[in-house]
Amino acid sequence: MDLSSINPILLLASLMVAATPILLAAIGELVVERAGVLNLGVEGMMITGAVCGFAFATITGSPWLGFVAAALGGAALSLLFGVLTQYLLTNQVATGLALTLFGLGLSALIGQGYIGIKAPAFPDIHVPLLGDIPVIGPIIFQHDPMVYIGLALVAGTYWFLHKTRGGLILRAVGENHDAAHALGYKVIKVRLLAIMFGGACAGLGGAYLSLVRVPQWTEGMTAGAGWIALAIVVFAGWKPWRLLLGAYLFGGVTVLQLNLQAAGVAVPVEYLSMSPYLATIVVLVIMSSGRAPGSLGRIFHASR
Amino acid sequence: MKRRNLLASGVAAAALATMGLPALAQNKTKVGFVYVGPVGDGGWTYEHDQARQAVEAEFGDAVETVFVESVPEGPDAERVMTQMALDGADLIFTTSFGYMDPTINVAAKFPDVKFEHATGYKQADNVSVYSARFYEGRAVQGYIAGSMTKSNIIGYIGSFPIPEVIRGINAAYIQAKKVNPDVEFKIVWAYTWFDPAKEAEAATVLIEQGADVILQHTDSTAPQAAAQAAGNVITFGQASDMAEFAPMPRVSSIIDNWAPYYIARTKAVMDGTWTSTSTWDGIGAGMVGIGEISDAVPAEVKAGAEAMRDAIAAGEMHPFTGPLNKQDGSAWLADGETADDGTLAGLNFYVEGIVGDIPQ
Numbered sequence: 001m002d003l004s005s006i007n008p009i010l011l012l013a014s015l016m017v018a019a020t021p022i023l024l025a026a027i028g029e030l031v032v033e034r035a036g037v038l039n040l041g042v043e044g045m046m047i048t049g050a051v052c053g054f055a056f057a058t059i060t061g062s063p064w065l066g067f068v069a070a071a072l073g074g075a076a077l078s079l080l081f082g083v084l085t086q087y088l089l090t091n092q093v094a095t096g097l098a099l100t101l102f103g104l105g106l107s108a109l110i111g112q113g114y115i116g117i118k119a120p121a122f123p124d125i126h127v128p129l130l131g132d133i134p135v136i137g138p139i140i141f142q143h144d145p146m147v148y149i150g151l152a153l154v155a156g157t158y159w160f161l162h163k164t165r166g167g168l169i170l171r172a173v174g175e176n177h178d179a180a181h182a183l184g185y186k187v188i189k190v191r192l193l194a195i196m197f198g199g200a201c202a203g204l205g206g207a208y209l210s211l212v213r214v215p216q217w218t219e220g221m222t223a224g225a226g227w228i229a230l231a232i233v234v235f236a237g238w239k240p241w242r243l244l245l246g247a248y249l250f251g252g253v254t255v256l257q258l259n260l261q262a263a264g265v266a267v268p269v270e271y272l273s274m275s276p277y278l279a280t281i282v283v284l285v286i287m288s289s290g291r292a293p294g295s296l297g298r299i300f301h302a303s304r
Numbered sequence: 305m306k307r308r309n310l311l312a313s314g315v316a317a318a319a320l321a322t323m324g325l326p327a328l329a330q331n332k333t334k335v336g337f338v339y340v341g342p343v344g345d346g347g348w349t350y351e352h353d354q355a356r357q358a359v360e361a362e363f364g365d366a367v368e369t370v371f372v373e374s375v376p377e378g379p380d381a382e383r384v385m386t387q388m389a390l391d392g393a394d395l396i397f398t399t400s401f402g403y404m405d406p407t408i409n410v411a412a413k414f415p416d417v418k419f420e421h422a423t424g425y426k427q428a429d430n431v432s433v434y435s436a437r438f439y440e441g442r443a444v445q446g447y448i449a450g451s452m453t454k455s456n457i458i459g460y461i462g463s464f465p466i467p468e469v470i471r472g473i474n475a476a477y478i479q480a481k482k483v484n485p486d487v488e489f490k491i492v493w494a495y496t497w498f499d500p501a502k503e504a505e506a507a508t509v510l511i512e513q514g515a516d517v518i519l520q521h522t523d524s525t526a527p528q529a530a531a532q533a534a535g536n537v538i539t540f541g542q543a544s545d546m547a548e549f550a551p552m553p554r555v556s557s558i559i560d561n562w563a564p565y566y567i568a569r570t571k572a573v574m575d576g577t578w579t580s581t582s583t584w585d586g587i588g589a590g591m592v593g594i595g596e597i598s599d600a601v602p603a604e605v606k607a608g609a610e611a612m613r614d615a616i617a618a619g620e621m622h623p624f625t626g627p628l629n630k631q632d633g634s635a636w637l638a639d640g641e642t643a644d645d646g647t648l649a650g651l652n653f654y655v656e657g658i659v660g661d662i663p664q
Contacts, residue, residue: 006513007512007513010512011512014505014508014509014512018501018505021501108342108344111344112344115346116525116546116548117548118529118548209500209501213501214500214501214504214524214526214529215529216500216529218345218498218524218525218526219342219344220341220342220345220498221500221501221524222501223496223498223499223500223502224499225501254502254505255505255509258492258505258506258509259509259512259513261492262459262490262491262510262513263490263513264490264659264660268661268663269493269663270663273495
């Protein structure tokens with residue numbers, strides 16, 4: 001065993017990068033579920049975002065345009081889910097699963113011509129002054145911009161949900177859609193906006209994989225990240241700050257277990273491999289007191 | 305080989321629906337292929353599909369090929385094979401280890417249909433098995449890796465602790481150690497064949513811990529991209545050439561070339577000369593190819609690697625030649641003795657010098 005070969009600064013720095021795709025997808029799904037809609041299509045929207053982002057970034061040469069396209073692509077796919085569930089009143093679980101299958105197939109089709117191509121570089125930003133602080137600087141202040149956009153989204157979501165009138169309406173719609181409707185709020189409009197926000201965030205998460213984390217396009221490259229994002233939303237009790245903790249914990253233990261393996265720690269590899277899932281579940285269950293939004297997954301129609 | 309995909313059954317079902325069309329002509333030889341991943345994976349399944357296309361190119365209108373991709377290993381595989389046989393396939397290639405029992409089961413129900421199972425060991429009157437000696441390519445990689453490493457740390461991304469992967473680790477280590485006695489292997493088990501994000505993370509971790517060579521036994525090109533980002537790290541293409549990362553970081557590769565075998569077996573079915581066989585071919589028969597060694601490799605190392613490749617191909621050199629001890633120090637092969645195929649097929653221990661335990 002040689003623990004000295006693990007560099008804690010690099011470990012913490014790569015934790016933030018490893019957690020970002022899941023964090024982005026999960027914060028979007030949190031808003032969707034707080035509005036009372038259960039969208040199980042996160043995986044499909046992520047992979048669609050991954051391919052849209054990659055395609056546009058390689059065509060235009062700009063990763064930023066790629067991320068914009070990824071958000072639009074994810075939102076467009078989620079709008080399909082929105083129309084089906086909100087206007088045609090289909091079952092949300094079945095529609096969400098179908099969206100995942102559809103997204104995987106659609107992305108494979110779009111991605112045909114992009115296999116084996118390299119993405120344009122997306123440089124890290126070196127935050128002036130702060131990035132020069134010893135130890136903390138390299139850990140926190142020398143990442144690519146999407147890491148900070150992810151953090152800003154979490155903060156913005158918290159602020160929106162708990163400090164604004166719009167957030168109050170969104171939560172009211174999620175808790176009891178009949179009451180919200182009786183008060184004159186447009187339940188379906190609110191939910192559609194939430195669903196599109198969720199789709200855009202999932203698209204960004206997928207594009208983070210294809211443009212920064214990996215960075216290239218391969219079929220099925222999200223490999224279950226969308227499902228983990230869904231699980232983290234539930235275990236975080238639908239609270240933004242706990243979601244941040246859950247995503248960082250998951251990312252951190254994932255990176256840590258690979259580090260421990262490489263350092264030759266005498267713990268069976270099977271235990272190390274399951275540790276990210278176990279650690280995240282245990283910690284979030286211990287501190288959980290979260291309650292699902294009252295109308296989560298229920299179909300709304302004004303006549304009922 | 306577990307390449308399960310939660311969602312693949314749905315994809316397989318959709319593919320089956322399109323496959324149910326009646327055959328156009330009766331006298332065509334129909335060849336079916338069952339794939340474990342998408343044909344666009346850029347590695348394992350991609351190469352099998354290239355070989356399928358080679359079969360079509362070779363025989364033209366005389367053959368008809370069908371394939372189903374992303375078929376999960378288990379009951380779904382049995383359904384897909386049964387459907388293929390019912391649709392009139394004369395020859396079916398099942399291309400993953402986990403299809404072994406389903407292949408045997410379906411073959412028993414269709415004695416007139418020929419089956420070919422990749423990387424397995426169960427044969428029947430109408431079931432042949434075939435595999436490639438990838439470890440021969442690993443030996444060449446180990447030689448280049450041991451010669452080129454400056455930090456003397458070589459990172460190895462393993463998929464699952466099965467004999468095929470362990471053979472590769474041992475073969476690479478033996479040659480690396482021979483040219484560089486100070487070399488050390490750091491092995492990370494990813495427990496997946498295909499998860500680009502996880503593979504990228506594993507490669508990054510190994511690089512952060514000082515590795516300047518990354519060997520991978522997983523299928524995506526993500527470790528190549530991670531090595532490229534890090535700069536002074538070299539890698540090798542896996543299953544496919546991955547030439548888009550040449551000349552750096554990818555300095556060479558192991559390429560699976562199934563086309564000659566698939567063409568020969570299809571021909572045998574057409575001629576009526578097909579018999580059940582067990583094939584395990586390597587560099588010599590062309591089933592394993594060594595991708596072009598790039599200019600990033602010093603000339604004398606390149607010459608040495610090519611000499612080793614040719615010696616293995618000619619049968620003059622065996623990657624597992626004694627004296628070799630097992631990891632615990634007990635004797636395995638005496639001086640000059642080579643490992644027999646039976647031992648290699650079930651290899652479940654490291655050779656002396658490798659640190660760490662194989663997960664059981």
